Amino acid sequence: MQAQILQTLQDLRHYALGKGFEVELYYHEEDSYLMRFANSAISLNTNEHLIRLDITAYSGRKRANYTLITDLNKLDEMKSGIDTAAGMVEHAQPLNYQPTIPAFSESFADESGCDPALAGLSSADRLDYFNQAVKGLESAEIKLSGIFSSGTNTIAQITTRSEHSQYFKTSDAQVSIVLAHSRLKWEVTAEQSAQKKADLDPAALQRDLAFLVERYQKDTPQQVPLGRYDIVFGPAAIAEMLGFMNYIAYNGGSLKRGFSFITEDQIGKKIFSEHFTLIDDPDRLETYPFKRDLTGILRKPWPIIEKGVFKGFTWYQDDADEFGAKPTGHNVTHKSLVMCGGDKEVSTLQELVKQPRQKDLLYIPFLHYMNIVNPTKGIITGSSRFGTLLLKKDGSVAIPYNIRLTQSLLDIFGDKVAWISKSSQPYNTSQSYGARNPTAILVPSFMQVNGLEISHSNSSY
Secondary structure, three states: OHHHHHHHHHHHHHHHHHHOOEEEEEEEEEEEEEEEEEOOEEEEEEEEEEEEEEEEEEEOOEEEEEEEEOOOOOHHHHHHHHHHHHHHHOOOOOOOOOOOOOOOOOOEEEEEEOOHHHHOOOHHHHHHHHHHHOOOOOOOOEEEEEEEEEEEEEEEEEEOOEEEEEEEEEEEEEEEEEEEEOOOOOEEEEEEEEOOHHHOOHHHHHHHHHHHHHHHHHOEEEOOOOEEEEEEEOHHHHHHHHHHHHHHOOEHHHHHOOOOOOOHHHOOOEOOOOOOOEEEOOOOHHHOOOOEOOOOOEOOOEEEEEOOEEOOOEOOHHHHHHHOOOOOOOOOOOOOEEEOOOOEOOOOHHHHHHOOOOOOEEEEOOEEEEEEEEHHHOEEEEEEOOOOEEEOOOOOEEEEOOEEEEEEHHHHOOOOEEEEEOOEEEEEOOOOOOOOOOOEEEEEOOEEEEEEEEEEEOOOO
16 A cells, blocks of 8 residues: 555656646545444444545746545546645645755654554454453443544655655554533543554553542542642643643743743753653654654654753744744644653552551542643643542541632643653554544653642532
């Protein structure tokens, strides 16, 4: 299949050159499978195979884009798409900068992130996984919902500037399981990300779900008083906050557009906790990495924050063209973010609950309905949901109703950080809309931050 894809792109390139067009061709193919549960039954079991060809035509500072859903056997249709893009570019408004057209210096292909065993999962495999993960936990009142999404993602590129091409193929899976009490209205959840079949571990999800279900059935629910709390965040909350930093912290284009809470004069300065190190690491297969960016730049581990010190901004090629900066190899559909672990020996929720504590702790595994309040101050807001616990200093556990945090990421990842767990895990942040773009962030299992203020506290679930 790789040979057919690349030959098709070569044929299209020759066609464009013969017509005198300047184009960039971006091929995206996905095999996607989705099993969804609701009310303890399969509500959807579907799959789709889609091929998209994204055509960008250039004429000086003009640029136009045309995308079609097609098939490898429809070469004439794809050639017609090139004609359409070339016709559109003549009517485009010129940019105020010269856009870069990739010219690959050598061909590159990478299938190291694709596991045929994961790509070949059957519906029976997905159902068996769910049955193992929720074994013994459902009841007349506790109902199962969730998704198991898996598939393969293939990207290939070529331009009229060079005969060389790039090719990437990855496999991925994302599992999210929710158990909800129909009468009491509480919900608990567990999730898993997989790059290969061996990553799938339903027993780990069953362990976590069983523990949370027991807690929510036996422990007392309560409204948490407003005030400042020491909070332990779980991997989902950590990953989602890091995802927001990707937009409003170290992105060079966001900086120039006034949408970042970090400034250029802070490069080389300590602005976060010394416990906090964040790297874009394309060597970690758990993050579905690009080892070359989409302009052909070789990607290596790139420190963004090192022991609290901000190392520098990342630049997409187009932002670098617009603002006169140097591209940093981050012209990718997603970064391979890795937050390094610390030295705290705690790897499971059960271990966290058993640890002695000198004061009450809030455990918040998820932050829901997150959004940006003030990008230049790094303030985000989000509500707890799914498995929040109040770990009391006397060793007991209570169940808090939903609470809301409205905080600056400078505080959350700043000097208020008390400890970070040594253990880490990938958290899948893939979106289910648009073209398949498997994305995961490698994060510590837990991070404790002291003295964070709760802005709202619900009186019920």
